Every structure is written in C-alpha cells, then in structure tokens.
Amino acid sequence: MDDLWKWLGEQIDIILGVAGLATGFIFWWLSRRPKKFGWEVLNYTSIVSRVGKGLPLKVVYDGQDVRSPNLVMLRLGNAGKAELRAQDFDGPVRIEFKSGRLLAASVIDTSVPDISPEFDQNENSVSFTPSLLNAGEWISFQFVTDGPLETPRVHARVAGQTGQITDLVRERQKTWLPVVLTGLALFIVSPILGLTFEATKPLAPVALILGVCAFGLGLYGMDKRLAWARKPKAKKARRKR
Numbered sequence: 001m002d003d004l005w006k007w008l009g010e011q012i013d014i015i016l017g018v019a020g021l022a023t024g025f026i027f028w029w030l031s032r033r034p035k036k037f038g039w040e041v042l043n044y045t046s047i048v049s050r051v052g053k054g055l056p057l058k059v060v061y062d063g064q065d066v067r068s069p070n071l072v073m074l075r076l077g078n079a080g081k082a083e084l085r086a087q088d089f090d091g092p093v094r095i096e097f098k099s100g101r102l103l104a105a106s107v108i109d110t111s112v113p114d115i116s117p118e119f120d121q122n123e124n125s126v127s128f129t130p131s132l133l134n135a136g137e138w139i140s141f142q143f144v145t146d147g148p149l150e151t152p153r154v155h156a157r158v159a160g161q162t163g164q165i166t167d168l169v170r171e172r173q174k175t176w177l178p179v180v181l182t183g184l185a186l187f188i189v190s191p192i193l194g195l196t197f198e199a200t201k202p203l204a205p206v207a208l209i210l211g212v213c214a215f216g217l218g219l220y221g222m223d224k225r226l227a228w229a230r231k232p233k234a235k236k237a238r239r240k241r
Contacts, residue, residue, distance in 0.1 A: 034160075035080045035084060035088065035161045036078070036079045036080030036161060037078060037079070037080070037084060037161060038076070038166060038171070039075060039077075039154045039166075039167060040074070041073070041167065042074065042075055043072070047069040047070060047071055048069060061103050061144070068147055069103070070144070070146070071143070071144060072142070072144075072152060073108070073141070073142050074095065074142075074152060074154075076139055076141070076154065077111065077138025078134065078135055079168050082135065082160075083132065083133065083134045084130065084132070086129055086131050089130070089158060090158070092127040092129045093128055093156040094125055094154070094155040095125060095126045095127075095143075095152050096153045096154075097125065097143070097145055097150060097152050097153075098124070098153065099150050100146055100147025100150060101123060102121065102126070102145055103145060103146055104143070104144040105141060105142070105143050106141070107140070107142075108141065109139075109140040110138070110140070111137040115130075115139060117129075117130060117139055178218075179217060181218075183211045183214030183216070183217075183218055184211070184215055185211070187212060188211075189211075190204050190205070190208035190211060191208075
C-alpha cells in the first residue's frame with residue numbers, strides 16, 4: 001500500500017494534467033445542443049392473462065369480440081437540448097402496430113399542461129405532428145390493441161437529427177455500456193501498469209484517470225431518468241396562442 005501511495009505522489013503532475021483534459025472534454029460534451037426526438041415504452045401488457053384466457057371470459061369492444069386485448073403506454077418527446085418546432089418534422093410522427101389491430105388511442109399525460117396534440121387514428125397506426133416541444137418535454141399515449149403483444153414502431157424524420165428514431169432507454173444502455181466496461185478495465189489495469197512494469201509506469205496515471213472518468217460518465221449516461229430530464233439554459237420558445 002505504501003508503494004501505491006508513493007507512486008501516486010510521484011505521478012501527481014501527470015494525473016492532474018490528464019484530469020484537466022478529461023474534465024474539459026466532459027464540459028464540452030455536456031454543453032452541446034443537439035436535436036433529438038425519441039420514444040420510450042412505459043408499459044405494455046396483456047389485459048387478459050394466461051390464466052384468464054382459460055376461463056369462459058368474453059371481451060367486447062365497440063360491439064366486436066376481442067380475442068387478445070393488450071394495453072401499451074408509450075412516451076414520445078424531445079430528449080435533446082434544443083427546441084423542436086412543427087417545421088422541424090418532415091411530415092407527421094407515425095406510431096405503427098405491425099401484428100395487432102389498433103382499437104383505441106388516447107393522450108394520457110403531457111410534461112406541461114399546454115401540450116395538446118391532435119392525432120389521426122386508423123386500423124393499425126396513429127399519426128400526429130407536435131406544434132412545439134421544448135427540451136425535456138414529452139407526450140404519453142395509451143393504446144389498446146387486439147393481437148400479439150408487441151412494441152410499436154415509431155416513424156419520424158427531424159431536421160438536424162441523423163439516424164433512426166429509437167427507444168431512448170435501450171439506446172442509452174447500448175451506447176454507454178461499453179464506456180462503463182472500458183472505464184472499469186482501465187481502473188483495474190492502472191495499478192498493474194504502475195507497480196509491475198517499469199516501462200509502462202508513465203501510462204499508469206493516464207489509465208487511472210481515464211478509467212475513473214469513463215466509468216463515472218458511463219454510469220451517468222445509462223441513467224434512464226435522464227432521457228427526459230434535460231432543460232435548456234436559454235429562454236424557452238413561446239407557444240403561439
């Protein structure tokens with residue numbers, strides 16, 4: 001243990017320099033203002049359970065028998081740091097169910113009271129165009145379907161956003177998990193480099209600092225609560241009345 005503290009004291013200048021570079025990169029990353037429209041499945045479940053399906057039960061909707069009713073709750077919104085206006089969308093946002101029949105759709109919640117989207121519903125999809133979504137604002141839909149339990153597909157094109165519109169929670173986990181694992185590996189390897197191999201001693205503090213920063217940043221990025229938690233520092237755009 002004494003050797004470890006002695007080694008850390010000898011490498012303090014390198015450690016502080018690498019920490020400064022890492023801190024600068026983190027502040028640059030957090031200061032960006034990308035546009036990002038995304039979605040998250042809040043809940044999806046079969047209304048009639050497997051046990052209930054074996055009983056003499058009958059589900060009827062609008063005068064028609066429903067064999068496999070499902071309830072799906074979906075949140076869509078602005079997970080970026082810049083506001084999204086109606087002109088930023090290349091056509092309406094479309095929520096599609098491939099395997100099941102869409103029976104009913106409704107808006108059950110919004111991040112702020114004055115978001116009131118109008119939507120069109122057909123046999124297997126819902127379409128709507130947001131008028132304005134500031135950073136962190138969202139709309140939650142509830143759907144009742146008949147058929148196999150499935151995650152709906154969301155189709156949208158947003159100006160300034162590259163790539164497909166994806167599930168934000170899964171995307172964050174997929175993106176940041178390699179960062180967490182890399183940081184953990186660097187943190188474990190750094191004392192080995194510093195105490196075992198003479199030629200790699202200068203690299204050890206670099207690996208240590210990068211490992212700690214990567215591990216912490218990765219855990220921060222994987223937090224699903226952050227998908228809708230970002231708020232713009234600038235004054236929010238006003239909605240037209």
